[in-house]
Structures are given as C-alpha cells and as structure tokens.
Amino acid sequence: MANLLPVVVLLPLVGAILTSLTTHLGPRRLTPLISTVTTALVLAAGCAVAFQVGSSGPLMLVLGGWETPVAIALMSDGFSAAMLLMTAGVGLVVCVFASATPEITGGYWFWPLWLFLLAGLNAVYVSADLFNTYVALELLTVAAVALVALGGRAALLPALRYLLIAVLGSLLFLLGVALVYAETGTLATFGAAEETTGGLVLLVALGVMTLGLAIKVALFPLHSWLPPAHAGAPAAVSPLMSALVIKAAFFVLARMWINLSQGSAPTELAYVLGAVGSVAALWGAALALRQSKLKRVVAYSTVAQVGYFFLLFPLVIAGDGAASALAWEGALVFLFAHGLAKAAMFMAAGSFAHAHGTDELEQLRGAAARMPVASMSMAIAGVSLAGLPPTLAFVGKWQLLHASIESGQWWWIPVLLIGGLLTFAYTARVLRILLDTEDADDQQAKVEQGKFTTVRTDYHPIPQRMQYPALLLAVLTIVLGLRSIDLTELLQAGAAMGGL
Amino acid sequence: MIDVFDVLLGVAVLLGAAAALYGSRRIVGVMSFLVLGLLLTVLWARLGAPDIAIAEAAIASGVTGAFLLAAATDHPETSHEEGNVGRRTLMVLEAAIGVSAVTLVGVAAVSAARIAPADPLEVQASAAVADAVVDHPITAVLLDFRAYDTLLEIAVLAAAVVAALALLCDSRLTRVAWVTETRPVVLGFVRLIAPVVVMLAGWLLVAGSTRPGGAFQAGAMLTGVFLLLYLSGRARSMVTGKWLVPAALIGLAVFVAAGVGTFAAGREWLDVADGWGGVVVLLIEAALTVSIGAGLAALFIAGNPERA
Amino acid sequence: MSRAELFIIVGVALFVFGAARMLLTGDLIRRVVALNVAGAGVFLILMSLATVRDASEPDPVLHALVLTGIVITVSITGFALALIRRIERTEIVRSGPRESDG
Numbered sequence: 001m002a003n004l005l006p007v008v009v010l011l012p013l014v015g016a017i018l019t020s021l022t023t024h025l026g027p028r029r030l031t032p033l034i035s036t037v038t039t040a041l042v043l044a045a046g047c048a049v050a051f052q053v054g055s056s057g058p059l060m061l062v063l064g065g066w067e068t069p070v071a072i073a074l075m076s077d078g079f080s081a082a083m084l085l086m087t088a089g090v091g092l093v094v095c096v097f098a099s100a101t102p103e104i105t106g107g108y109w110f111w112p113l114w115l116f117l118l119a120g121l122n123a124v125y126v127s128a129d130l131f132n133t134y135v136a137l138e139l140l141t142v143a144a145v146a147l148v149a150l151g152g153r154a155a156l157l158p159a160l161r162y163l164l165i166a167v168l169g170s171l172l173f174l175l176g177v178a179l180v181y182a183e184t185g186t187l188a189t190f191g192a193a194e195e196t197t198g199g200l201v202l203l204v205a206l207g208v209m210t211l212g213l214a215i216k217v218a219l220f221p222l223h224s225w226l227p228p229a230h231a232g233a234p235a236a237v238s239p240l241m242s243a244l245v246i247k248a249a250f251f252v253l254a255r256m257w258i259n260l261s262q263g264s265a266p267t268e269l270a271y272v273l274g275a276v277g278s279v280a281a282l283w284g285a286a287l288a289l290r291q292s293k294l295k296r297v298v299a300y301s302t303v304a305q306v307g308y309f310f311l312l313f314p315l316v317i318a319g320d321g322a323a324s325a326l327a328w329e330g331a332l333v334f335l336f337a338h339g340l341a342k343a344a345m346f347m348a349a350g351s352f353a354h355a356h357g358t359d360e361l362e363q364l365r366g367a368a369a370r371m372p373v374a375s376m377s378m379a380i381a382g383v384s385l386a387g388l389p390p391t392l393a394f395v396g397k398w399q400l401l402h403a404s405i406e407s408g409q410w411w412w413i414p415v416l417l418i419g420g421l422l423t424f425a426y427t428a429r430v431l432r433i434l435l436d437t438e439d440a441d442d443q444q445a446k447v448e449q450g451k452f453t454t455v456r457t458d459y460h461p462i463p464q465r466m467q468y469p470a471l472l473l474a475v476l477t478i479v480l481g482l483r484s485i486d487l488t489e490l491l492q493a494g495a496a497m498g499g500l
Numbered sequence: 501m502i503d504v505f506d507v508l509l510g511v512a513v514l515l516g517a518a519a520a521l522y523g524s525r526r527i528v529g530v531m532s533f534l535v536l537g538l539l540l541t542v543l544w545a546r547l548g549a550p551d552i553a554i555a556e557a558a559i560a561s562g563v564t565g566a567f568l569l570a571a572a573t574d575h576p577e578t579s580h581e582e583g584n585v586g587r588r589t590l591m592v593l594e595a596a597i598g599v600s601a602v603t604l605v606g607v608a609a610v611s612a613a614r615i616a617p618a619d620p621l622e623v624q625a626s627a628a629v630a631d632a633v634v635d636h637p638i639t640a641v642l643l644d645f646r647a648y649d650t651l652l653e654i655a656v657l658a659a660a661v662v663a664a665l666a667l668l669c670d671s672r673l674t675r676v677a678w679v680t681e682t683r684p685v686v687l688g689f690v691r692l693i694a695p696v697v698v699m700l701a702g703w704l705l706v707a708g709s710t711r712p713g714g715a716f717q718a719g720a721m722l723t724g725v726f727l728l729l730y731l732s733g734r735a736r737s738m739v740t741g742k743w744l745v746p747a748a749l750i751g752l753a754v755f756v757a758a759g760v761g762t763f764a765a766g767r768e769w770l771d772v773a774d775g776w777g778g779v780v781v782l783l784i785e786a787a788l789t790v791s792i793g794a795g796l797a798a799l800f801i802a803g804n805p806e807r808a
Numbered sequence: 809m810s811r812a813e814l815f816i817i818v819g820v821a822l823f824v825f826g827a828a829r830m831l832l833t834g835d836l837i838r839r840v841v842a843l844n845v846a847g848a849g850v851f852l853i854l855m856s857l858a859t860v861r862d863a864s865e866p867d868p869v870l871h872a873l874v875l876t877g878i879v880i881t882v883s884i885t886g887f888a889l890a891l892i893r894r895i896e897r898t899e900i901v902r903s904g905p906r907e908s909d910g
Contacts (some may be wrong), residue, residue, distance in 0.1 A: 006769045010756055013655055019754050020662055024745040063648050065771030068620045070628050072648045080588075109666035123652060131873055132755040136654040138880050142656055142887065146663030150892065153898050160891045164839055167884055168830055171843075174877070175823060179609060182857050185617025187869075195617065204608035248878050502811050509820045513852075517822050517845050521829045526837055532834060540848060547855050548866045552874055555868050560878050564844060564885050571889040572837055574855030575896050594828050606820040611812050613860050622858075622867040629868070637868035638875065643822070646872060653876045660883040664890040716875055792879065803893040 002061040005074040007045045008084060008122040012038060012227045016115035035111035036095040042118060043088035050081040054490045060128070068128075069186040075128035078491040079332060083125045083251055086336055090243050090343045091118055093469045096237035097347050100465035104354055106150025106234035111151075117143035117240065124248045130177045130187045133252055134170060137216070141166045144245045148233040158228035165225045169249070172212025179205035180260070183279060193259040203266050208255050210273070219227045220280030223303045230302065231295040231359075235350025238295060238486035239370075242302045243343035247335060250309055255447040257313060268313055277310025280298035285422035287431060294349045294359040297426055298342070305338050305385065308419065311400060311412055319407030326406060329488050330399025336385065336487060337392035340477045344381040347470035348374040352434075355462045361433050368434040370459065375434050377470035382427025384477040387420045392481040509546065513539050530565075530572045537561025550712040551638050554704075558720035563796050566727060570803060571715040633777035641716040642714070643781045647770045651759065654751045654788060661795045664802035676804045690732040697725045705789050709778070713786040718793025726797035744798050751791025754784055811863070815856040822849030836892045840885060848882045 004058040017039030022030045052059060058077040062068055076084065091114070093286035098105045098114075105111075120140025127133045145166070149159035181187055183202070196202050218226035230241050257270075284304030291297045308331075315327030352367055353359035368375035384391035387398075397416055404412040480487065519532035537560055544553040564708050609679025625641060632640035641757050668676070701721035758780055759770045772780045826846030830839050851874045858870035 003763070003769070006759065006763070007867070009652075010759060013752065013756050016655075016658070016662075017749050017756070020658075020745060020749055024665075025742060061769070063768065063770050064645060065768040066628065070625050070645050107666065109662060112662055113659070113666065116655065116662070120657065120659075131876075132646075132649055132652070135649050135656070135876065135880065139652055139656045139885070142659045142663060142884060146659065146666055146887075149663070149667060156895045158890055160836065160888060160895060163884070163888055163891070164830060164843060167843060168827055168846065171823070171827070171846055171850055175605070175853070176851065178853050178857060179612045181870075182609070182612035182860070183615050183617070183619075185620030185622065187621060201608050201612045201615070202599055204605060205612075208605065239575060413602055502809060503815055506811050506814060510814055513818055514821060517825065517848075520841055520845055521825060521838075526835060529838050529841050533844065536845070540852070541854070544855060547815070547859050548863065549855060549858070549871055549874075552855065552871055552878075555875055555878055559882050560844075560848070564882050567886050567889045568837065568841065571840075571893050574893055590832065598824050598828050601824045602817070602821050605824065606817045609816045610821055611856055613816060615814060620861065621869055622861060625867075626865070626871050638871045641868050641872035642875065646869075648877055649873075653879055656880050657883040658887060660887040663887050667890060667894055687831060701831070717877055783881065792902075796882065799883070799890060803886075803890035805893075805897060 001048070002074075003061040004045050004049050004052070005059060005061050005076055005126045006048065006063070006067050007273045008042055008088075008126060009119050011045065012115045013040055014038070016119065018126065018426075019112040019115060023112060025277070026109050030134050031111045032095070032099045032283060035115055036092070036099060038115060039088060039092045039095050039118065041121070042122070043092050046081075046084040046088045046122075046419060049076050051488060053078055053081040057493060058442035060254070068488075069188045073128040073130050073188060074126045075190075078493050079251070079254070080125045081140050082332065082336060082487065082490055083247065084122060086247075086339045087118065087121050087125070087244050090339055090473065091240070093473055094236060094239050094343065094347070097239075097466055097469040099352075100463040100468055104235035104350060104466070106147075106152065106237065110147065110150055110234070110236060113143050113146050114240065117147065117245070121244055121248050124252060128189045128438065130180060131174075132187075133189070134174050134177060137170050137173065137249070137252070138167070139177065140245065140248055141170065141216075144241060147237040147240065148229050151233045152235060155229075155234075157233035158225070158232045162225050162229040162280065165222075169212040169215035172208045173213070173252070176205040176207075176209030176256075179208075189259060196260055202260065204258065206260060206266065207269065210253060210269070213249045213253040213256075214273075217246055217253065217306055217309070218303060219276060219306055220303060223280070223284070223306075226303060227296055227299040230299040230346075231293065235347070235354055238298070238350060239343035239346035242299070242346055243339040246302065246306065247339060250306075250335065254312060254331075257281045267314075267318050272314040273310045274314035274412065275408075277307040277313075279410065280304065280307030280310070281415055281419040282422065284309075285419060285426065287480055288426040292361055292434065294352060294361055294364060295346070296359075297361075297430055298345045300350050301345070301385070301423070301426065302342060304419065304423070305342070305397075308416070309335060309338075311404075311415070312404070314402045314409060315400065315407060317410070319403060323403045323406035327403035329491055330403055332396075332491055333399065333484060334393055334396030337396055337480075340473045341381040341385045341393065341482070342478070344377050344470045344473035347383070347466075347473070348373045348381070349380040351462050351466050351470065354466070356361055356459050361430065365433055366437040368431075369437050371462070371467070372472055373467040374462075375431070377429070377467075377474040378434070379431055380474035381422070381477065382431070383471075384474065384481075386423040386427060387416075388424075390481045392477045392487075393466065393483055395481055395484040449455055490499050506546070506584040509539070509543055521577060526572050528567045534565045534567065537565065551714070551717070554712060554717045555720070558717050558724075559796075563720055563723050563800075564803070567800060567803070570800065584667060604672075633772055633781050636708060636710055636714075639708050639714050639781075643784060644772060644777075647755075647759075650788075651752070651755045651770075654755060654791060657679075657791065657795045658749050658752045661745070661798050661802075664799050665745065668802060668806060676801055676806055686732055690728050694725050694728055695730075698723050701725070701789065701793070705785055706782075708785065712748065715788035716792060718785075719789045720796070722793025723796040723800075726793060727800060729758055730797065730801060734747060742796055747794035748791055748798055751784075751795075754787035810860075811848070811855040812860050816853055819849045819852030819856060822846065822852060824849070836895065837889070840888050843888075844881065844885060847877070849879055 123136035288300035312331035514535035523529035701718040704713035705718040858867035865902035
C-alpha cells in the first residue's frame with residue numbers, strides 16, 4: 001500500500017502534462033474534464049492512503065531502490081493523510097465549481113496549473129526529506145502564483161509580490177536545511193530529528209525555517225501580501241489559495257517543530273509564536289470587519305484564522321503529555337475545518353462577485369433574495385468558522401480551550417473566545433448586508449444623489465453548478481463536526497511517527 | 501588553509517553583491533549582478549566544483565543575465581526612491597539589523613560546520629556511487645539516488661513555462677513581437693556559432709555521466725542557441741511554434757514515464773539500476789536538456805511585448 | 809578560520825543583505841536581483857559546507873542540491889521577469905509614456 005504514495009504526486013503531474021497539451025494544441029474542451037477526473041482519482045488514492053494509515057499506522061516508502069539517507073523517502077502519517085484527503089476533496093469540489101464557466105477560472109490554463117499545484121501540495125504532504133520539501137514548496141509556489149496571476153491585469157502586481165515573498169520564505173527554509181544538514185549529516189526529516197543535539201545551531205535553524213514558513217502562511221505582521229493576492233485571484237482560485245496553499249507551509253512548520261525540536265524545544269520561541277498568533281487572530285478579525293469588499297473580508301478572515309493555528313506551538317511544546325495531545329488534535333481539526341469553511345466562503349463570495357460584476361458590499365445589498373444558496377453557504381461557513389456547536393471548528397476550538405486549561409496556559413482562552421466573537425461579528429455584518437432588502441428605494445435615491453460611482457445593472461443568474469459546491473462544503477463542516485471522532489482517530493492512528 | 505587569494509575573492513564577491521544591491525541605477529545593478537556571477541564561477545572552481553562552475557556560467561549567470569538585461573532595457577527606471585530623510589534612517593536600520601543577523605546566522609553556520617556528524621550522508625553517498633548506474637558522483641545523486649528531486653525540479657520549470665504562457669493574450673508565443681535582424685555580420689555569426697553550440701551541448705550531455713557536465717549545463721547552452729536564433733530573427737517557426745510547449749514538457753513526461761515504468765516492470769519507483777539503467781538515464785538526460793533549453797527560452801520570449 | 813568558514817560568512821552576508829534589499833526596495837527588477845543575490849548566498853553556504861570534511865573531494869550530494877537549486881531559481885526568475893515586463897507595460901499604457909528622471 002505504500003506504493004500509493006508516489007501516485008498522489010505523479011498522477012497530478014501526468015494530468016498536468018495532458019491538460020497543458022490539450023490547452024496548447026486543443027481540443028480545449030477536454031481540459032476541464034481531464035483535470036477533474038485526475039483530481040477525483042487523486043482523491044481516491046488519498047482515501048486509500050488514509051484508510052491504510054487509519055487501520056495500520058504510517059506508510060513509508062524509499063524511492064529508487066536505495067536506502068535512506070542516500071535516497072529520498074516518502075511517508076504518510078495521520079496528519080499527512082488528513083491533509084491529502086482535504087486537499088483532493090476540496091480540490092474536487094472546486095473543480096466542479098470551476099467547470100461551470102471559464103469566466104471564473106481566468107482561462108483554460110487554470111486546469112493544468114491546478115494539477116501542478118495539487119502535485120506540489122501532495123509532494124509536501126508525503127515528503128520525508130528536508131531538501132525534497134524545499135523543492136515541493138517551490139513547485140506549489142510557482143503554481144499558486146500563476147493561478148493568482150490569472151486574475152487579470154489588476155492581479156499581476158499582487159501575484160508578483162506574492163512570488164517574491166514566497167521565494168524568500170523558501171530560501172530561508174533552505175538555509176535552515178543547510179544548517180540541519182551540516183549538524184546532523186542527513187537530509188531525512190526523521191533521521192535529522194534523531195541526530196540533532198539542540199543548542200544554538202538548532203535554535204537558529206528552527207528560527208530561520210519558522211520565519212520563512214511564517215511568511216508563507218502569512219502570519220501577522222508578515223501578512224500584507226495575502227489579501228491582495230487572495231482577493232485579486234479569480235473566483236475559482238481564491239478557495240484553493242486560502243483553503244489549501246496556506247496549509248502546506250503550516251504543515252511543514254508543524255512537522256519541523258514537532259520533530260526537530262523533540263526534547264530540546266525552544267519553549268520561549270513557542271510562546272512568542274503563540275503571542276504573535278493571538279495578535280494576528282484579533283488584528284485580522286478587526287481588519288475583516290472594516291473591509292468594503294466581500295472577497296477582502298474573507299481574505300482578512302484567513303489572516304485571523306492563521307493566528308489560531310499558531311496556538312498549537314505553545315500548547316504542544318510547553319504543555320505536558322495529555323494537554324499536548326489535546327492541543328495537537330484540536331489545532332489539526334481546526335485546520336481541517338478552516339479549509340472546508342474558507343473554501344465554501346470564497347466560492348460563495350466568488351459567486352456573488354461573478355453574478356454582480358463586483359464584490360463591493362454596498363453593491364451586494366439585498367443579494368440574498370437573488371442568490372439564496374450562496375447566502376446560505378456563506379452563513380453556514382461563517383457560523384462554522386466562528387466555532388459554534390456542532391461544527392467541526394467548534395470541536396477544534398473546544399479542544400484548544402481544554403488544552404489551555406489543562407496546561408495552565410489560561411491566557412489563550414480570552415483570545416479564543418474574543419476571536420470567535422469577532423469572527424461571528426464580521427460574518428453577521430456581511431449577512432446583514434446580503435439580507436438587507438428593505439431600503440431598495442433608499443438605495444435608488446442614493447444612486448440618484450451620486451453616492452455610488454457605478455450602478456450595478458448587470459446582475460445575471462449564475463449556473464447551478466456554481467451554487468451547490470459551496471453549500472456542500474459548508475454542510476460538510478457540520479456533518480464532520482458530528483463525526484469528528486473519525487478524524488481524531490485518524491490523527492491518533494498515524495501519530496506514532498510524529499513524535500506524539 | 502586560507503590564503504590571500506581566498507580573502508581577495510571573498511572581498512570581491514562582497515563588493516560585487518554590494519554593487520548589485522545598491523547600484524544607483526537599474527542597469528548598474530543588473531550589470532553588477534552579472535559580474536557577481538563571474539566571480540562566483542571562479543569561486544565554485546576554487547571550491548573544487550567544476551560542475552557548478554559550468555552551470556553558474558551557463559545557467560545562473562548566462563540565462564539569468566539575458567532575462568535581467570532584457571527586462572532592464574525595456575524600461576530604464578519606473579519607481580522613484582523614497583525621500584532622503586526616511587531613506588537614510590532606513591539604511592542605518594537595514595545595516596544594523598543586517599550586521600546582527602549576519603553575526604547570529606554566521607556563528608550558527610560556522611559552529612554547524614565544525615560539528616562532524618557520526619555517519620554523514622556524504623560518506624554513504626560516495627560509497628554508493630560504485631553501485632550507481634553512472635560513474636560521475638553528482639550525476640549519480642541527481643539521476644539515481646535523488647532522482648525524485650530532479651523530477652520535481654523539472655516540474656517547477658514546466659509549471660513556470662505554463663505560468664508564463666498563461667500571461668499572454670492568446671497563450672501562444674506566435675504574437676510576441678519579433679526582432680528582425682538584417683546585418684549580415686550578425687546573421688553570419690549566428691549561422692556559424694549555432695551548430696557549434698549545439699554540438700558542445702551534446703558533448704556536455706554525454707560527458708556528464710563520467711565527468712563534469714550534464715543535462716543542466718547542456719540545456720542552458722541549448723537555451724543560448726534558441727535565444728540567438730530568436731534575437732537574429734531566424735527560425736521563427738522553430739522558436740515560437742506549436743511544439744514549444746511539448747518540448748518544455750518532454751523532460752517531465754519522460755521522467756514520470758521512467759518512474760512509472762520502473763514500478764510497472766516490478767522494481768521500486770524510479771529504480772533504474774542494472775543493465776539498461778545507463779540508457780534510461782541518458783534518455784532522461786536528453787529529454788531534460790531539451791526541456792531546459794526550450795523552457796528557459798520560452799520564459800525569455802514570453803516576457804516580450806505582444807503585437808496587438 | 810578555514811577557507812570554508814570564510815566563504816560561509818560571505819554566503820551569510822550575501823543572503824542577509826540580499827533578503828533585506830528584496831524587502832526594502834521598491835523597484836521590481838532590483839527586487840529580483842536582490843532575491844538572486846540572496847539565493848547565491850545560500851548556494852555559497854551549501855558549497856562551502858561541501859568542502860568541510862575533505863576539501864579535495866567535496867560532498868557530491870550538496871553539489872547536486874545546488875544544481876537543483878540553480879535550475880529552480882532561474883525558472884522562477886524567468887517567470888518573475890515575464891510578470892514584471894507585463895506589469896510595467898500595463899503601467900506605461902495606463903499613464904502614457906514618461907521619461908525617467910532617475
């Protein structure tokens with residue numbers, strides 16, 4: 001079964017080659033079909049990996065007929081299997097959404113680029129080699145930036161800024177890899193973890209890796225590249241960016257900390273990360289409340305949610321056994337929930353923008369009457385993200401709260417609670433505007449007074465295929481909340497290798 | 501141990517970098533970066549790495565230089581630097597943070613270098629070269645031990661080419677503005693030099709299995725040929741035709757096929773050892789050369805303006 | 809201090825100041841140059857580390873990693889410059905041709 005691990009990387013690459021050729025040489029109509037089918041097959045492979053990991057523990061495969069450390073090993077534990085599932089699952093739903101009309105993908109090149117992105121993401125999740133992780137990160141960066149650039153002229157500069165900052169992040173990571181290699185004499189992720197002795201070298205190596213990956217995750221105050229890039233991307237790209245691309249860098253960050261710093265964890269640095277994460281959670285939410293464009297609200301919401309992910313570090317590193325395990329599960333469940341909910345929100349936001357030709361909130365006043373499905377998706381996803389029971393995010397946050405109490409780090413509790421309230425506040429603000437049908441006349445009057453620069457006249461109904469994918473993911477955040485035990489079992493089953 | 505030449509080289513590299521980073525104008529920065537590339541080529545040779553020296557000269561310095569020069573001469577300068585007062589404070593801050601960061605990371609890196617790991621990969625890899633399908637250690641690492649890295653690396657190039665094409669209005673290079681060169685001296689030079697460079701690239705490719713050289717260096721030389729043809733206005737259909745994307749993808753395609761093929765033949769994924777392994781590696785390398793050559797050329801041409 | 813250690817320090821300096829310039833300068837092409845200088849710094853560190861154990865027979869693994877890194881960097885640089893050239897043409901179309909006063 002370990003032979004499935006190369007499949008999740010090579011299969012999307014085959015699809016990427018085929019779709020590049022059909023896009024370049026024709027027939028173009030085959031491109032979305034091949035891409036969607038490939039994604040479905042990758043999802044099937046991901047399910048098989050997750051099933052295997054859940055039933056008999058982590059999978060490991062050394063490539064090329066050599067042994068580690070000479071060769072590169074692939075590995076999937078519970079954490080990795082969960083990410084493989086989420087990536088292909090969200091990806092497939094977005095593929096269905098994107099196939100509704102070429103206008104929301106920014107052209108046919110979306111399809112090969114998505115498959116390159118999928119290959120890069122999966123390569124990150126199954127890699128058990130430090131340098132290989134760097135190469136995989138670069139692959140996903142190039143694909144992600146190219147997808148953002150499909151958003152047209154206005155998206156080019158945000159795409160370039162994203163590229164430059166993300167590549168700098170990769171170089172910082174590579175610098176850390178160089179230090180670890182010099183110290184341990186191996187590139188195998190788990191081998192290096194066993195050899196490292198801690199001290200200054202490890203502290204600096206972990207420090208530069210953390211800085212580089214924090215840039216890629218858009219941790220406050222390194223977040224300014226994210227909102228223009230995520231909001232400027234085409235409607236079908238934003239959900240991929242926010243739900244999937246951010247997670248890959250966080251995955252590597254969590255893996256480095258949990259493995260490399262085993263036993264000799266720099267606790268102070270973990271607290272710093274937690275504190276910065278708290279500020280990010282509150283600051284991002286406050287900015288989300290002040291945005292005048294719908295996609296910007298969702299993008300700043302990502303900046304805020306990323307902050308919560310970082311509570312993982314102080315709770316896991318500084319907490320004792322039980323609290324540490326709780327925090328680990330809680331943060332990962334929350335990561336998963338964020339992926340589903342944020343993809344749903346961006347798809348709904350993209351639908352509104354596509355139907356109205358703009359995502360200015362003022363122009364979307366009363367849009368719920370015209371687009372009930374998209375509004376409902378937005379509402380469910382927002383409520384889920386705020387962490388209300390019985391959603392998946394609730395389970396995650398509950399475990400994080402529990403872990404805070406268990407480990408005596410009570411000061412994270414207000415952050416979690418206030419952050420949840422703020423999430424609820426910006427969701428409610430958006431919904432109020434969408435549901436506001438009362439003052440249609442008033443709006444007309446305002447338009448006549450010249451208060452709006454442009455009058456929206458071009459509302460057109462959107463295809464069915466664009467409406468239900470968002471709802472499906474939003475509903476999944478509730479259904480999985482009721483079945484969260486399966487997810488935590490998967491995480492536990494594969495945890496043997498993660499050091500926890 | 502350390503001699504005057506090393507110190508001078510180190511200082512020269514630092515000065516070259518400083519000029520590239522702080523040059524007063526765009527073009528000065530770009531030209532200084534090219535000088536830095538030349539200095540690094542010397543430095544790699546000094547560190548006993550002829551492979552990297554050739555790659556630096558051909559890829560990092562040559563092709564990147566062509567990219568940068570084309571972009572810098574498009575528009576001499578666009579942004580205007582900030583006001584003087586803010587700028588000076590910022591420069592002092594930059595210098596202070598920079599020096600402390602260099603000290604911290606430098607101390608860590610030097611102390612890391614002084615640790616001697618018990619059973620380093622370096623020794624194990626060198627020992628394993630005897631059993632590899634090629635004799636040259638670096639080629640053995642790139643295409644045998646860590647072939648998966650190289651596969652993903654060529655995927656990065658393929659993704660970059662697709663990304664650059666997606667920026668164009670019609671996603672083709674056919675509408676990119678075409679240079680028309682009429683000077684007979686230039687045309688004669690191109691006619692003379694192009695076959696020589698192609699032959700040199702072929703030699704580098706084949707030589708790579710036993711001595712310095714290989715697909716990467718050969719690919720960069722091929723890019724040079726493509727760019728010469730493009731800049732001299734010749735062989736238009738060859739450079740911008742339909743086959744450019746297939747050419748940029750063939751390295752990845754052959755590599756993936758080799759990975760799947762070895763598994764289908766009952767071996768491990770990407771296990772190319774024994775008998776036919778050397779042929780497979782040469783085949784992969786040839787495909788990589790074509791892809792690197794065509795891919796980097798496509799990236800260069802895709803940046804040019806399009807005709808309306 | 810050995811030769812490797814000297815060049816490690818030079819590499820760190822290239823990386824740090826390249827990274828700082830990349831973040832602080834406004835001009836897009838200079839940012840790409842700065843990123844390439846930072847990349848060269850990391851490669852220089854890797855190349856110096858390769859000579860630590862035995863300067864006459866450097867570590868082939870690190871050399872291979874640097875070659876991989878160089879190809880990745882040039883691919884990304886090519887894509888970044890294609891983006892920049894497009895952005896600057898758009899700017900010029902939008903604001904009309906203007907002379908540089910640099």
